[in-house]
Amino acid sequence: xxxxxxxxxxxxxxxxxxxxxxxxxxxxxxxxxxxxxxxxxxxxxxxxxxxxxxxxxxxxxxxxxxxxxxxxxxxxxxxxxxxxxxxxxxxxxxxxxxxxxxxxxxxxxxxxxxxxxxxxxxxxxxxxxxxxxxxxxxxxxxxxxxxxxxxxxxxxxxxxxxxxxxxxxxxxxxxxxxxxxxxxxxxxxxxxxxxxxxxxxxxxxxxxxxxxxxxxxxxxxxxxxxxxxxxxxxxxxxxxxxxxxxxxxxxxxxxxxxxxxxxxxxxxxxxxxxxxxxxxxxxxxxxxxxxxxxxxxxxxxxxxxx
Amino acid sequence: xxxxxxxxxxxxxxxxxxxxxxxxxxxxxxxxxxxxxxxxxxxxxxxxxxxxxxxxxxxxxxxxxxxxxxxxxxxxxxxxxxxxxxxxxxxxxxxxxxxxxxxxxxxxxxxxxxxxxxxxxxxxxxxxxxxxxxxxxxxxxxxxxxxxxxxxxxxxxxxxxxxxxxxxxxxxxxxxxxxxxxxxxxxxxxxxxxxxxxxxxxxxxxxxxxxxxxxxxxxxxxxxxxxxxxxxxxxxxxxxxxxxxxxxxxxxxxxxxxxxxxxxxxxxxxxxxxxxxxxxxxxxxxxxxxxxxxxxxxxxxxxxxxxxxxxxxxxxxxxxxxxxxxxxxxxxxxxxxxxxxxxxxxxxxxxxxxxxxxxxxxxxxxxxxxxxxxxxxxxxxxxxxxxxxxxxxxxxxxxxxxxxxxxxxxxxxxxxxxxxxxxxxxxxxxxxxxxxxxx
Numbered sequence: 194x195x196x197x198x199x200x201x202x203x204x205x206x207x208x209x210x211x212x213x214x215x216x217x218x219x220x221x222x223x224x225x226x227x228x229x230x231x232x233x234x235x236x237x238x239x240x241x242x243x244x245x246x247x248x249x250x251x252x253x254x255x256x257x258x259x260x261x262x263x264x265x266x267x268x269x270x271x272x273x274x275x276x277x278x279x280x281x282x283x284x285x286x287x288x289x290x291x292x293x294x295x296x297x298x299x300x301x302x303x304x305x306x307x308x309x310x311x312x313x314x315x316x317x318x319x320x321x322x323x324x325x326x327x328x329x330x331x332x333x334x335x336x337x338x339x340x341x342x343x344x345x346x347x348x349x350x351x352x353x354x355x356x357x358x359x360x361x362x363x364x365x366x367x368x369x370x371x372x373x374x375x376x377x378x379x380x381x382x383x384x385x386x387x388x389x390x391x392x393x394x395x396x397x398x399x400x401x402x403x404x405x406x407x408x409x410x411x412x413x414x415x416x417x418x419x420x421x422x423x424x425x426x427x428x429x430x431x432x433x434x435x436x437x438x439x440x441x442x443x444x445x446x447x448x449x450x451x452x453x454x455x456x457x458x459x460x461x462x463x464x465x466x467x468x469x470x471x472x473x474x475x476x477x478x479x480x481x482x483x484x485x486x487x488x489x490x491x492x493x494x495x496x497x498x499x
Numbered sequence: 500x501x502x503x504x505x506x507x508x509x510x511x512x513x514x515x516x517x518x519x520x521x522x523x524x525x526x527x528x529x530x531x532x533x534x535x536x537x538x539x540x541x542x543x544x545x546x547x548x549x550x551x552x553x554x555x556x557x558x559x560x561x562x563x564x565x566x567x568x569x570x571x572x573x574x575x576x577x578x579x580x581x582x583x584x585x586x587x588x589x590x591x592x593x594x595x596x597x598x599x600x601x602x603x604x605x606x607x608x609x610x611x612x613x614x615x616x617x618x619x620x621x622x623x624x625x626x627x628x629x630x631x632x633x634x635x636x637x638x639x640x641x642x643x644x645x646x647x648x649x650x651x652x653x654x655x656x657x658x659x660x661x662x663x664x665x666x667x668x669x670x671x672x673x674x675x676x677x678x679x680x681x682x683x684x685x686x687x688x689x690x691x692x693x694x695x696x697x698x699x700x701x702x703x704x705x706x707x708x709x710x711x712x713x714x715x716x717x718x719x720x721x722x723x724x725x726x727x728x729x730x731x732x733x734x735x736x737x738x739x740x741x742x743x744x745x746x747x748x749x750x751x752x753x754x755x756x757x758x759x760x761x762x763x764x765x766x767x768x769x770x771x772x773x774x775x776x777x778x779x780x781x782x783x784x785x786x787x788x789x790x791x792x793x794x795x796x797x798x799x800x801x802x803x804x805x806x807x808x809x810x811x812x813x814x815x816x817x818x819x820x821x822x823x824x825x826x827x828x829x830x831x832x833x834x835x836x837x838x839x840x841x842x843x844x845x846x847x848x849x850x851x852x853x854x855x856x857x858x859x860x861x862x863x864x865x866x867x868x869x870x871x872x873x874x875x876x877x878x879x880x881x882x883x884x885x886x887x888x889x890x891x892x893x894x895x896x897x898x899x900x901x902x903x904x905x906x907x908x909x910x911x912x913x914x915x916x917x918x919x920x921x922x923x924x925x926x927x928x929x930x931x932x933x934x935x936x937x938x
Binding site for chain 2: 207244
């Protein structure tokens, strides 16, 4: 079951196609990374999902229903460019935003107080936004995104501008909400955060999907069958000739105490390990090297731009 | 609907609670009170009583001239030259010389000598006293007394009664009487008021749109409501602010007129009134009564609701256009200027047409100006005082309301695209293209 499904969505602006026939699904309860370089069409896609703009063609389903006017109340959206009314008081502002999402005044107040307590900012109700530091404003922004209890959260670069402490605080809240069943779309180009948090990703470039799926599976799919052996002792003298005889593996990189080999089939890795074990070296580690998302990102975006 | 109400409420409260709004709203009536106070009190405070020595060569002044707060008069038999040299030693402020008039029917010149300037009010006061005395003198010469003079007094007041010839040949009289002077004044005031209100509150809407776009909250709001709702809520909210301000000012001004002015007039007494040159007190009062009467004779039960309809219609047209411009420009206030030109132009043209209309309130330009929807909010209310044909009013209202709907719709189409456009300043061509974008 998916919380969000896009089918053949197209959005064209004056003379470029921002979203080019895109289809993907976000599984319910998952943390989903929407990746892509600047200008790839992430924001255009998000604006269609959040009903800010409409698609030229194609269909979007939220929780099995075609996107309609009731859905904005079920989505929480934090844009990359943060914005609050600077002259308004924090409490009043959150009340306004929560009620615009369809909450009653009493429910809005209750939820805001709950979040104030969670983020340790109970005395902020009467503070004006302009009196807060940037990091503090981000907390308010985050509450504005989640105050109405959305079932889908869309966060565009949520950690930009946050110090490490607040980053962790928000990260923990995102994880906790995810544990409670909230699905989360996470748009970013910070790959280390994606690896840390996301289960699923979709990589887009120039309005098109380049690749997508479970993070583990994507990594498996794009692995280059590299293994790294860490060892102590002298390199065997017959290494070069053995390697030349067994065409299934080759040495890609050799350093003191470690070696990277590329295998051409699954059996070859066993033979490599066997050879090193028998050669009298002390093998301390034998690991498959999976590509980082960063590498996959750079490689594929580069390729699709060519 | 509920969300629209939330937006209206926020837009209204945010502005009404602002210190600048409260100050502007309260200070204006205070400024008016101060203005009245200045008019009524300053002459009394600043003008100390002048002591004037009078040299009368005409022989008309057989009785002393009554003293007042403005001046005290004392006659002297010394020669003029001597008086001019010694008046200061004798503790006078100046010398008034009344020459021997050859012909009292000519314009009469009298001379005042002093080293100090006399205030205009004092000048008027002296002129009033002298001319009254000369008039008395003339009356005795021709043998008239005050009673006869009163009988001679003639006050002609031209009143126009509008009439139409009915189909059956009967004369149908329009009950109300037109008074061109009052109508002109009213229409001038209405024109200025509409002109300023459209610009003031229109720009308030524009700034608010720009603020939301610049601080980027617009994206969050639009993820909850439709752009049209946000724009409309803003326009209605600011309309509420405007009406609040106008009501407070209107209330304060009526209160000042009803309470403060009679009080001040009562206090200062009629002693100041002869300042009005050559006019008797009763004449001034009579004229004031005439004005009040003519004012009351205008068909207010028709004019007031019409003023509100035209205000709202014009406001919706221009506020939505201002909102569209606000959405199209970015951070730079200067950018707005060139885009504002096509909005300011019809407002200013409307003002010009309305001002020139008073000469010919039913001429072609006036009729065109009161029909064309970008001018009619300024021209038609001003024309109402001249009692235009009913069919023209109805047609003008219909055109205005239809245009208001059209302009709000059109502006919303620009607005929904403009608020998400950052970077390069859009050209008119771009903006026209936006109107045809799919939502």
